Amino acid sequence: MQRKEVADELKRARRALDGGIKEVKILEDWQWNQRLEKWFIKINITIDTQGKIPANSIWYVVVDDIYPKGIVKIYPDINGCYLTFEHQSNNGDIEKNGLWRKGSPCLDSPLKCLAKYDYDPEPINSDERLFWNVKRLIKWIRAANNNKLINNGDPFELPEFKIDSTKFCVFSENELSFMRWESVNNKFGIVKLALATYNSNPSIYFIKKFTTCNGEIIPVNWGKYLSQNFKSPITAIWIILNEIPVVNERQAPNTLGELFKACKKQGIDLLNIIEKIVENIRKEKEHILLLGFPIPKTVGDKNSVIYWQAIKLPTLSQRKHTARGYRHGKDGRWRRDVNEILLPKKKCHWFKSQNWNMDEINNRGQLIMDITTKKVLIIGSGTLGASVAELLVRSGVTNISIMDNDEIEIGNLSRHPLGLMQIGKSKSEEMSFFLNQINPHADVKHIKDEFKLSDKITEQLENFDLIIDCTSEDIVLDDLEQINFSKEKIFVSISIGYKGEKLFLFLQKGKKFKKDNFMAKIFPWLEKEKDKFSNEVLPRDGTGCWSSVFPARYDDILIASSTSIKVIENFIENNNKELISIYEQYSSEGIFVGYKKIE
Known part of the structure; x- marks a missing residue:
């Protein structure tokens, strides 16, 4: 000392x-x-x-x-x-x-x-x-x-599993999948784990599918990015326990001996189960066991979700490794595992495990279910369309398509979520790839086409519930007006004024889009916008042939897109039929305050 x-x-x-x-x-x-x-x-x-x-x-x-x-x-x-x-x-x-x-x-x-x-x-x-x-x-x-550390209704907390690995293991479970697990008779089997290919430290394993010991397959639903076929998936063992494995009141096991003891208290012989399926994982570089157990959302509630806690087992016997006195074969390998490897004193190497179900990852805030369950089309993936799409995906909307045939240019990057690596590439394709990496349940598609009235476009639009136009082009609204849909849609037009100072919103619900009321309301304001354009020198887009660009900073775009999302949510929640709103940025005593509705 x-x-x-x-x-x-x-x-x-x-x-x-x-x-x-x-x-x-x-x-x-x-x-x-x-x-x-x-x-x-x-x-x-x-x-x-x-x-x-x-x-x-x-x-x-x-x-x-x-x-x-x-x-x-x-x-x-x-x-x-x-x-x-x-x-x-x-x-x-x-x-x-x-x-x-x-x-x-x-x-x-x-x-x-x-x-x-x-x-x-x-x-x-x-x-x-x-x-x-x-x-x-x-x-x-x-x-x-006095047994009063927790009370009924308190948020449920897991005991602390001492994490001793740099890897994550993620899963997706909710109340619906819990009911599915209750109907599964076989409570153990093998599971496919994929190692996400994006650069991450620590590495992240995610569960692709479960297979029971009798061959029943239980898939795990992910979004577009995690649903792809990653190289060299790992086979691991899964076992569902009756409850959380604990010793000494509420201590998560720190050694294999404590883990065996915790399972034995539940009437489960963990080693016996591992022996039945261990041959499926011997060739893997890492030997991983997933222990599932039911937990409630709050203290005192019924169990409603399966939580998967991953543990890295000691490296088990390979093909020619057998216990002394045993011939080469699975019996000899297992006897060596029990006598020399899976020893009670061995430390538990727990992975950090997380539930990436939509209910969990969006519990900090998401849009109402009436929006998150809709199929959404965003026309235009420029600065406004891209920010609207990003806000929707981060707020729980997973089924989105983006229509645009433009390419990313360097001038776009001052107010666009994409970056240098996407220059010269398709806006819609790169935005869909970007958005699919934001949310593990996102299924964002791209439509590399310009919006022009045709049978093909009409057929595509029939698949969507919510159509959002972010192009600020009159021709898009004109073409939308020509289509007679077979079922009711929600149409949204979002555009901004000079320097992003004004926001023009038009929302309509029906089988046919009608723009007359909106154009009548917006026309006087557009005339005022033209006066501002005529008195200002617009910024140029590079050198050479003079080409002006629309002036507005990215913070203005984000304010406009954020306001638009809130208005869309209110419109759908209140079951409105038509809404025309015009907002303007305003300040008080030289300090920016926000938007105010002026029409």
């Missing part, structure tokens, strides 16, 4: 704690751990509730050298409570100094994500921060002993 001067901030924190909380007694003053580069202080906590945590328990408070900044964590003494509870990290591991276990309770307020709106935010000054954390620990201990 290297000597280090105790900072004044730590001394003040200790004085605030000493005698400030009746349940707390300081056993050892601040000490510096050079290896961890942390300060720690040893305390005893005495509470009036007896339970799984003793009435007298010893804890270590660990802080960074920059206290009151940095981390503040509290860990149980190595000889104290070895159990893991809700809102606690995995308590099965011991710190290298041999003093405490690594199961730090979660003392953050449940509203910490709301920052300053938290009803009891963690203080950041020297005198209060340590005091606050120890007070929270006492509350946590009492709640643990």
